Amino acid sequence: MKTxxxxxxxxxxTAVASLLAALCAVPMLLAQxxxxxxxxxxxxxxxxxxxxxxxxxxxxxSGGLYRLSAPASPAPELLGPQxxxxxxxxxxxxxxxxQAEITGWRTDINQAFGLIGRADKLGLGTTEGYTYNYNSVSxxxxxxxxxxxxxxxxVNESPFPLNPAHRYRMVxxxxxxxxxxxxxxxxxxxxxxxxxxxxxxxxxxxxxxxFAFALTAEHGLDTRFDNYSAEAVGTLRATVxxxxxxxxxxxxxxxxxxxxxxxxxETSVVPETIRLEIDGKSAAFDLSEEPMGHRVVHTxxxxxxxxxxxxxxxxxxxxxxxxxxxxxxxAPAAPAAPVLLSSDTLGGTPASVVDAKHDPVTRTFRVPLAxxxxxxxxxxxxxxxxxxxxxxxxxxxxxxx
Numbered sequence: 001m002k003t004x005x006x007x008x009x010x011x012x013x014t015a016v017a018s019l020l021a022a023l024c025a026v027p028m029l030l031a032q033x034x035x036x037x038x039x040x041x042x043x044x045x046x047x048x049x050x051x052x053x054x055x056x057x058x059x060x061x062s063g064g065l066y067r068l069s070a071p072a073s074p075a076p077e078l079l080g081p082q083x084x085x086x087x088x089x090x091x092x093x094x095x096x097x098x099q100a101e102i103t104g105w106r107t108d109i110n111q112a113f114g115l116i117g118r119a120d121k122l123g124l125g126t127t128e129g130y131t132y133n134y135n136s137v138s139x140x141x142x143x144x145x146x147x148x149x150x151x152x153x154x155v156n157e158s159p160f161p162l163n164p165a166h167r168y169r170m171v172x173x174x175x176x177x178x179x180x181x182x183x184x185x186x187x188x189x190x191x192x193x194x195x196x197x198x199x200x201x202x203x204x205x206x207x208x209x210x211f212a213f214a215l216t217a218e219h220g221l222d223t224r225f226d227n228y229s230a231e232a233v234g235t236l237r238a239t240v241x242x243x244x245x246x247x248x249x250x251x252x253x254x255x256x257x258x259x260x261x262x263x264x265x266e267t268s269v270v271p272e273t274i275r276l277e278i279d280g281k282s283a284a285f286d287l288s289e290e291p292m293g294h295r296v297v298h299t300x301x302x303x304x305x306x307x308x309x310x311x312x313x314x315x316x317x318x319x320x321x322x323x324x325x326x327x328x329x330x331a332p333a334a335p336a337a338p339v340l341l342s343s344d345t346l347g348g349t350p351a352s353v354v355d356a357k358h359d360p361v362t363r364t365f366r367v368p369l370a371x372x373x374x375x376x377x378x379x380x381x382x383x384x385x386x387x388x389x390x391x392x393x394x395x396x397x398x399x400x401x
Contacts, residue, residue: 031231047085057084069222076217087209094205097233103167105223110215118206132172132181155198177201195241236265238318245329254303263293267318342373
């Protein structure tokens with residue numbers, strides 16, 4: 001059974017709410033972005049409504065990640081569950097593309113987190129706007145309409161559980177009444193892993209940011225964001241919502257079908273131009289209509305081998321011309337070899353350590369003690385953690401998990 005967005009309708013979306021009662025109308029500026037490599041969150045406005053009750057939030061930048069955390073609400077029957085947010089008040093958007101990467105959230109607490117856009121009338125009982133969030137326990141992705149500080153309508157929702165050890169990019173598109181939430185892997189920016197989309201015409205503009213809120217009264221919050229940006233968006237072209245098997249997916253059983261969902265946004269797919277290729281060969285498909293577009297389903301004469309890597313490509317025309325999308329599924333590609341990155345300061349730009357010696361069996365890097373580097377991390381496609389540092393003669397040996 002899926003977990004509801006919030007257990008107490010009036011207060012759980014105070015996470016989306018108040019979202020800084022101090023914020024107000026601001027001048028129009030250029031696009032916003034923050035990769036947090038400078039080690040601070042200058043330019044962000046904090047929302048922590050339970051601070052005066054001894055349960056304020058913590059907004060920290062470490063290792064290039066923006067961490068939002070907070071303890072459980074001290075009096076949920078009076079104050080509601082915990083909530084926290086951080087917004088960029090200097091820019092108001094009507095048509096926007098908001099995005100941030102997520103990774104490393106706590107899995108032992110029931111929380112939802114993500115992006116908020118068109119936020120306005122910020123304050124207790126008054127906040128309005130739209131959220132695109134992921135619910136960490138239920139695995140549901142949602143777009144919600146927020147009115148009077150409540151999630152009054154789920155514009156759309158669907159399940160797609162995530163792995164907190166991986167890195168994902170959430171993208172929230174808003175243009176007129178069209179609302180789209182895309183989830184991408186860190187290795188494919190061309191086609192989403194999963195999407196939710198819908199329409200609503202209640203709110204036209206507002207500010208943007210990131211947020212989290214507890215889905216149960218006894219839980220606090222702990223999640224991390226990276227590479228945030230927000231910018232005005234042009235025409236939203238027809239696009240791919242997602243595919244099955246998904247980007248990088250390695251099915252455990254024979255693959256009996258390949259499915260692609262297409263969405264008509266501000267332009268529309270021309271059905272007769274749709275082409276699907278699997279492993280370089282044209283693939284026949286069945287086409288059916290969906291509420292916002294089409295579903296393409298290819299059923300191979302013989303199921304595809306899940307132990308082999310497969311490359312798929314779908315193309316089509318819309319009013320603006322041709323588009324194509326590619327992805328790989330099946331046997332996973334060989335993982336990239338880990339490299340050692342270093343910087344002189346915590347917020348410094350990391351660079352490869354060219355004289356590092358790597359032992360993949362013991363997962364150990366050895367580097368000369370000479371030099372000014374003081375901060376190290378492993379750079380590859382997996383989350384890593386150091387577990388041992390030893391000085392061996394004139395070298396530093398660092399072992400990771």
